[in-house]
Amino acid sequence: xxxxxTLMLAPAxxxxxxxxxxxxxxLRVAFVYVSPVGDAGWTFQHELGRRALDAAMGAAVRTxxxxxxxxxxxxxxxxxxxAADGNDLIFTTSFGYxxxxxxxxxxxxxxxxxxxxxxxxxxxxxxxxxxxxxxRYAAGVLAGRMSKSGIFGYVAAFPIPEVLQGINAFTLGAxxxxxxxxxxVVWTSSWFDPGKERAAADTLIAGGADVVTHHTxxxxxxxxAEEKGVFSIAYNSDQSKYGPKTCLSAITHDWSAYYIRRVKxxxxxxxxxxxxxxxxxxxxxxxxxxNAAVPEAVRKEVAGVMAAIGAGTRKPFAGPLADxxxxxxxxxxxxxxxKDIAEMKWFVDGVQGKI
Amino acid sequence: xDEVMIVALLVATLRAAAPLILAGLGELVCxxxxxxxxxxxxxxxxxxxxxxxxxxxxxxxxxxxxAAMLAGAAMAGVFAVLTIGLAANQVASGxxxxxxxxxxxxxxxxxxxxxxxxxxxxxxxxHLSAAAPLVQQLLLIDPLVWLALAAPFLAGRFLDRTRAGxxxxxxxxxxxxxxxxxYKVMRIRALATVFxxxxxxxxxxxxxxxxxxxxxxxxxxxxxxxALALVVFSTWKPLLLALGAVLFGFVTIAGFQAEAWGxxxxxxxxxxxxxxxxxxxxxxxxxxxxxxxxxxPAALGKPFHPAG
Numbered sequence: 001x002x003x004x005x006t007l008m009l010a011p012a013x014x015x016x017x018x019x020x021x022x023x024x025x026x027l028r029v030a031f032v033y034v035s036p037v038g039d040a041g042w043t044f045q046h047e048l049g050r051r052a053l054d055a056a057m058g059a060a061v062r063t064x065x066x067x068x069x070x071x072x073x074x075x076x077x078x079x080x081x082x083a084a085d086g087n088d089l090i091f092t093t094s095f096g097y098x099x100x101x102x103x104x105x106x107x108x109x110x111x112x113x114x115x116x117x118x119x120x121x122x123x124x125x126x127x128x129x130x131x132x133x134x135x136r137y138a139a140g141v142l143a144g145r146m147s148k149s150g151i152f153g154y155v156a157a158f159p160i161p162e163v164l165q166g167i168n169a170f171t172l173g174a175x176x177x178x179x180x181x182x183x184x185v186v187w188t189s190s191w192f193d194p195g196k197e198r199a200a201a202d203t204l205i206a207g208g209a210d211v212v213t214h215h216t217x218x219x220x221x222x223x224x225a226e227e228k229g230v231f232s233i234a235y236n237s238d239q240s241k242y243g244p245k246t247c248l249s250a251i252t253h254d255w256s257a258y259y260i261r262r263v264k265x266x267x268x269x270x271x272x273x274x275x276x277x278x279x280x281x282x283x284x285x286x287x288x289x290x291n292a293a294v295p296e297a298v299r300k301e302v303a304g305v306m307a308a309i310g311a312g313t314r315k316p317f318a319g320p321l322a323d324x325x326x327x328x329x330x331x332x333x334x335x336x337x338x339k340d341i342a343e344m345k346w347f348v349d350g351v352q353g354k355i
Numbered sequence: 356x357d358e359v360m361i362v363a364l365l366v367a368t369l370r371a372a373a374p375l376i377l378a379g380l381g382e383l384v385c386x387x388x389x390x391x392x393x394x395x396x397x398x399x400x401x402x403x404x405x406x407x408x409x410x411x412x413x414x415x416x417x418x419x420x421x422a423a424m425l426a427g428a429a430m431a432g433v434f435a436v437l438t439i440g441l442a443a444n445q446v447a448s449g450x451x452x453x454x455x456x457x458x459x460x461x462x463x464x465x466x467x468x469x470x471x472x473x474x475x476x477x478x479x480x481x482h483l484s485a486a487a488p489l490v491q492q493l494l495l496i497d498p499l500v501w502l503a504l505a506a507p508f509l510a511g512r513f514l515d516r517t518r519a520g521x522x523x524x525x526x527x528x529x530x531x532x533x534x535x536x537x538y539k540v541m542r543i544r545a546l547a548t549v550f551x552x553x554x555x556x557x558x559x560x561x562x563x564x565x566x567x568x569x570x571x572x573x574x575x576x577x578x579x580x581x582a583l584a585l586v587v588f589s590t591w592k593p594l595l596l597a598l599g600a601v602l603f604g605f606v607t608i609a610g611f612q613a614e615a616w617g618x619x620x621x622x623x624x625x626x627x628x629x630x631x632x633x634x635x636x637x638x639x640x641x642x643x644x645x646x647x648x649x650x651x652p653a654a655l656g657k658p659f660h661p662a663g
Binding site: 039153187188199207241 | 608
C-alpha cells in the first residue's frame, strides 16, 4: 500500500505513471524508498541518485519512485505493482525489501531488479551496497585530530554488521592518530527518533566526548553538538546547516554513478546479476566538505587518507586488530576478508560499549 | 559518577519527561470529563509542525507555542464535533485523528524540513551568577519544563479543589446525573477535549521548539501513545502522571548514561527497561482492582446525548 502521504502527493507531483504511449522507447526505472524523501538522510541520497540519472540519461529513461514504503508484506505489493505497471528496472533501497524483491523478481523473469544492502541474488536480481566504513575510517582520523579529550561519542541504532563496521573503522581511524582514543557507544534501538538521538548525544557530551558522530537518520546529533559547543561528524547527508560552527564533515553515500552505469548496462544489453560493494574508489562513499574549523593540515591529512583508501594502499581493517578483550582477530600483515567484514559481530579495542 | 553527571542526568530526565507530562495532563483532564481521545499522537505531531512553522515565519517562539496550542485545540475541536456532537465512536474517531495528524503534518510540514531555528531560550535568573556552577546548570531549564513541573499541581488543584473541577468530574462519572442537575454536559466535555488538544499541541511544540529544535516528519515517535498509557498508569491522578513521566524519562536517560559510563548491560535490555518499568507499575496498580475501578471515570468513552 502506498502511504497516505504518497497518495496525496503523487497526483500533484505527476508521479503516478501514465501509460507510456509517446515514449515507448524510454526505459522505465522505478525506485522504492523506505522513508519520505525529505532533504537529508538515507532515502534522500538515493533520490539524488535518481535525479542524477534523469539528468544524465534524458529521454532515454523515465524514472519514478514510491516513498515511505514499509518493509515487509506491503513492500511486496508495491514492488509487484511497479513491475506489473511496466517498469523495466526496479531499485529497492532498503535491507528489509530483500525477500519481497526476491519473490517479485521470481514472478517477473523479464524484468530486472536491484536490491540495496542485501545478499540474496537471482538471475534477474542484483545487489549493491557501499563501504560506508571507509568513510568512517577517514572520519575517525578527522575526529582524532580535532579532539582534545580523545573521547568520542557514537550514537548508533542497532548492533548489525553495517553499524559495527562503522564504529570499528571510526575507532581505528582515530587510534591511528591518537592511540589512546576511546569511542563510547550508545544504542537508541531506532533508526529514527530525534528525541532519543538528542538525549543520547547529550549524555555522551556530558560524559566528556568532544566529537560526536552517529549512525541514525536524523539531524539531532549535529544539533546537540552545535548547542553544546563540541564537534560532530554527520552521516548520510551534509548537515552543516544544523552545525554551522561544529559539524566537521559528514560521511555520505553517492549512488549517481552506479545508477547511471546500471541503466546503461540494461540499455546496451550487458546487465548481469552481480553484487557491487563499492567504496571510496568507486565514488560511492564520500566525505562532505570540511567545516571552516578544520585546519588546512588536517584537511590534507584526511583527504590523503581517503585517497589512500581509494587507491587500496590503506585498508581500514588491516591487522593487527584486537577485540575488546585483547584477543587478536586479524594478525599483523593481513587485512580482513570482505566476507568477514560483511559478517562483523565484534568491537575493536578502544570501543567502550556492548553489543 | 560525579555531581556534574548527576545534575546532567536530572536535567535530561526532566527534559525527556516534559512533553509526556504536558500531553498526558491534557488527556487526563479530557478523560476525567468522560472523553477518551486516542488522537494524542496526531495532535502532538500537528502541534509540533504548526509550532515550528509559526516560529520560523514569525521569528517568535512564543507565537509558535500559541499557534501549536491553537492547532492542537482545532484538531480536538474536530474530534469533539464528531464524538460529542454526532456521538460517533470515540475509539475509532481518536485513531482516525492520529492517522490524520500523521499525514497532515507530513504533507504540510514538508517545506519546513531542514530549517534550523534557535530553540526556546532557557530562563535566566539574575543574581545567580554567583551561585554554585551545579545549581546554575540545574537551572538551565527552559520555561516549558518549569510549566510541566507546575502544571500537575495546578491540574490536581483544579480537579480536586474547585467547583469547576468537581463539575467536570461529575460529567465524567455520570453524564446523566450531571445533566439532570442542569450542567451542560456536552459543552463541558467539548471544553475539556479542546483543552486536551491544546496541551497535546504544546507537548508536540516542546519537541520541535525546545527539545530538538527542528521539524522532521513523525518526530513525535510514539510519545503520544506513551502519554496515553501514562494516564491509565497514573489512575487519572495528575501528580502520579508526572511521577510516571519522570520515571519513564529517567529509565530512558539512565540507560544511555549506563552505556556511556561503560556499565556492561546489553543494549537490547536497556532499550526495554522503560517499558518493563511501565508494565511493572501497571501490574502493581491493577492488583488493586477496586482502586482502579474507583478512580477510572465511570462514563469514560460513553457518548451522551441529552434526552428530550
